Amino acid sequence: MNVHAPALAKAHRFDEQTSAFADDVIDGLAQHPKRLSPKYFYDATGSELFEQITLLPEYYPTRTELSILRDRGSAISAIIPKGAALVEFGAGATTKVRLLLQQCAFGAYVPVDISGDFLKAQADALRKDFPSLDVYPVAADFTAPFALPEQIAGMPKVGFFPGSTLGNFEPHEACAFLRSARDILGERARMVIGVDLEKDERALYHAYNDSAGITARFNLNVLHRINRELGGNFDLSAFIHRAIYNRDRHRIEMHLISRKSQTVRMLGRSFSFRAGESIHTESSYKYSLERFAALARGSGWVPRESWMDPAGMFSVHALVASD
Structure with missing residues (x-):
């Protein structure tokens, strides 16, 4: 005790x-x-405040990543196996995952988050809007090993880790997370991950010190x-x-x-x-494309594709599990 x-x-x-x-x-x-x-940070009040942050004019990551997912959806869809199960690590607001679900032929969606009540509400909303999609929420700490639902055992697996959350990990922790995600998803898995990029320091300062x-x-x-x-x-x-x-x-x-x-x-x-x-x-x-690619390779993944917004503020990467 x-x-x-x-x-x-x-x-x-x-x-x-x-x-x-x-x-x-x-x-x-x-x-x-x-x-x-x-x-x-993410109790009910903190989660609400973060949603407000994502709408601030100074805070570029959310709207920039959304634009990449929207504009590059067909390219992302082309490398995702049809009928795959999409496993989102740290499922939050469903805005980003909805873009993938609309553009890719997934057979199931597995949102993973430590908050069971939050997961249930999100899962119910997605089932209503995507009635043909099987949704299997998992209440777990996504930074630690967890079991995937038995219902998706025979499906190809695609991990989804949007936002700049990877940047919250120390580099060795980021490596450990990527290795753990590879082990959870299994052989021949794919991963779609958002990574914030190095940029002008003034833009970074204002993004975290909003007016x-x-x-x-x-x-x-x-x-x-x-x-x-x-x-x-x-x-x-x-x-x-x-x-x-x-x-x-x-x-x-x-x-x-x-x-x-x-x-x-x-x-x-x-x-x-x-x-x-x-x-x-x-x-x-904040990563350069080269530093993130090196991190991915050292964590059991092979970089397949990467996409940036025109200003080079943010990036989305497709990874494939290495042999």
Whole structure:
């Protein structure tokens, strides 16, 4: 049993996910420098805020990837086996997957996400709009091994990992994810994956420091989640959002900066902050086509095709599992 279970059970609904959240937060805040995993951004409020971010004029990835999927749909369809099962890792809003389902002859769709209630709602909506498509949702952490539904055992498999989520992984973690996806999908699998590209630093800065302050609210919401679910006493007004581009590591870094010296308590633990001290909440790596191709080859995949928008802001890649 998790050592934090008594405290959690006393004031909060305790379950396995909350326990993992508590363990990760305590471990992350005990590190030097402090850090939190970006996967904890996405409670109900965080997911809603992220959807708002995707519509911001400064935030290019979503609309650019959608344009690639729309404009290159026939080329993507040409390399996907007819009747394949589409497995989406970390299924979110269905806008992107709908473009693939409209243009490719899939036999089944398997959305994978840790939120079972969210998955059910998305699956029900897709069944209504695609009545001939078999939909088999899987509630699982897509970054860890999971079993595919038995109903698709005999189908060719195509993985789908849109957005710039791969960039949230450290390079060795990205390699591990791609290897795990290859093992889950099996021999002769395909993968369609979105990858954000290196570009002018000003465009990157504004994409993560929008003028409406939505990204700042999104970043700070993780502290609100800790307060709500883990009994923390973070004062959100005592932290500010900061996003910077680390040129040497080809990544945007998001931080929460303490405005003052302070001590925060959570689950019987105290965490001290110096004025100006950071909690590193997210890294978003940006790739060149060549660096991503090297990563894919080193992770058990062979690059087959890649497509970019005319401005070279974003890319979509088709990979084939190596022998």
